[in-house]
């Protein structure tokens with residue numbers, strides 16, 4: 001799947017310049033970089049939530065799933081939020097079990113805690129088939145146990161759904177645990193991308209190395 005080059009400018013300031021890349025189905029792509037480096041802007045443009053500078057830019061014609069940095073809960077039960085009109089109760093129940101939110105099934109989803117909401121949103125996303133999934137810091141609000149459950153679910157889902165998954169994360173440990181490839185952004189530029197084993201362990205660019213040295217251990 002080819003993602004074409006695009007840029008994003010706010011008030012005359014270029015906040016992102018993406019050169020384009022090829023994504024393989026069934027693989028996890030970690031996006032790392034400091035606050036404000038353009039990760040969420042990248043995610044939003046791929047998700048079609050905001051427009052790139054290039055008029056009529058379309059990231060991908062197929063099905064694209066998106067979990068924003070702040071997950072949304074509709075004013076109905078957790079189970080109804082996950083089902084979203086689907087009748088696949090078994091699938092929804094299994095996802096709730098896997099994420100340990102079964103006890104919240106009938107609770108109003110807009111009253112859940114941050115970490116519970118994120119788990120609900122992840123289950124909602126995984127109900128659906130997709131070609132491209134974009135998760136913007138899905139585990140930022142989760143505790144360690146939930147994070148590991150979510151990572152397990154993501155690594156099971158991606159090859160099964162044969163979906164290319166973009167995972168924006170602040171956790172290098174998470175990226176090292178589950179990513180196949182990694183992209184390092186700095187000040188809106190894609191500094192380095194490639195196999196996770198290289199980018200997250202023995203990067204080529206001095207900027208990536210400095211980032212890992214600072215945040216890495």
Ligand SMILES: Nc1ncnc2c1ncn2[C@@H]1O[C@H](COP(=O)(O)OP(=O)(O)OP(=O)(O)O)[C@@H](O)[C@H]1O
Pocket residue numbers: 010015033034035036037038039040041042
């Ligand atoms: N709607 C907007 N209007 C103006 N500037 C924006 C807007 N959205 C993002 N920016 C700016 O674009 C830059 C990139 O923001 P973005 O949210 O993509 O960063 P990020 O890498 O996701 O950061 P974080 O790690 O904090 O989530 C930042 O400097 C931000 O202030």
Ligand SMILES: [Mg+2]
Pocket residue numbers: 039040041069136
């Ligand atoms: Mg962000």
